[in-house]
Amino acid sequence: MQNIKDTVKEVIYAVIPITLVVIILQFTIIWLPLEMFFQFLIGVAMVSVGLILFLLGVHIGLLPVGEMIGSALPKTNKLWMILFFGFLLGFVVTVAEPDVRVLANQIDLVSNGEISSNILIYSVALGVGIFVMFALLRIIFNIKINHLLMGGYGLAFLLAAFTPANFIPISFDAGGVTTGPMTVPFILALGVGVASVLKGKATASDSFGLVALASIGPILAVLILWVIYG
Structure with a gap:
């Protein structure tokens, strides 16, 4: 109550x-x-x-289930399973994100249907899923987040040099919309669950930064999409 x-x-x-x-x-x-x-x-x-x-x-x-899944996956002692389900959960929760659908519909409208909303949604979801895997690898192997952030944004700026100028802001907006009310709680809870089990290898603070990393994935995915369509 x-x-x-x-x-x-x-x-x-x-x-x-x-x-x-x-x-x-x-x-x-x-x-x-x-x-x-x-x-x-x-x-x-x-x-x-x-x-x-x-x-x-x-x-x-969402929060209790996310933490339970995050705490159950490391107990399997199978890295591929942790990464696979991390990717899958990141993908499906992004597909369900309302903010992503709003952006996709706007781009579909502006591009006169050349870039369909479904293509953009699945591209963004794919980027989130892949970088959720990287975020989980960071927790498991205690990788410094600075390295991943610099590498991710460095690659984004490199791709931006080959992307039509009109589409670069859209790409970075795609990273922003993934920090919506569906994606953030679940990804954070997943990270908290994983970090809580890996005591000695990870601390509670390692569960943070997942959203920052996950938001890089859509930027890269959409930039690559623009390079292909451009």
């Missing part, structure tokens, strides 16, 4: 500021048609209810 109250407060504190700003602008500068303004208020109510249910689902289902 306390968890529900905390979630409701969290959503209210998050939604109220933007709602107040729009209301102030409505009666001072923009003066939207009343129909559109009422649609906004209805949308705010629907978003608030949706966020409450979503965050409750994350706390009740």
Whole structure:
């Protein structure tokens, strides 16, 4: 019950500021048609209810399951299994990410269907899955995150030199949208589970940085996609 109250407060504190700003602008500068303004208020109510249910689902289902999977995989003592399921989970959770679908639909619209939304979604998901594997390898073998970040972004800038200029911002946006409400909780929970089992080889702090690494994958994947289509 306390968890529900905390979630409701969290959503209210998050939604109220933007709602107040729009209301102030409505009666001072923009003066939207009343129909559109009422649609906004209805949308705010629907978003608030949706966020409450979503965050409750994350706390009740995604986080515990992610940690359990992360803690169970190292106990198999099979590196290929840890990497395979890390890739698979990173892939499927990105396909389900709402932010990725919004970006894919926008690009499909701008490119007049030349780059279909499905191609972009699966490319981004593939990039996330591969770099989740690298993130798990970092935890297992205690690799410094600085090396992976410098290598990943170095390769991204190198590919950017061969990519049409109009598509470079889209590629980096693809990395940003993977830090959405579906992907982040699950990947973080997965890392926490893996790090909690590998005591002596990894500390709790090693479970962080997974999202930073996972966001490099979509950038590289989309840059490669643009090189192919360009």
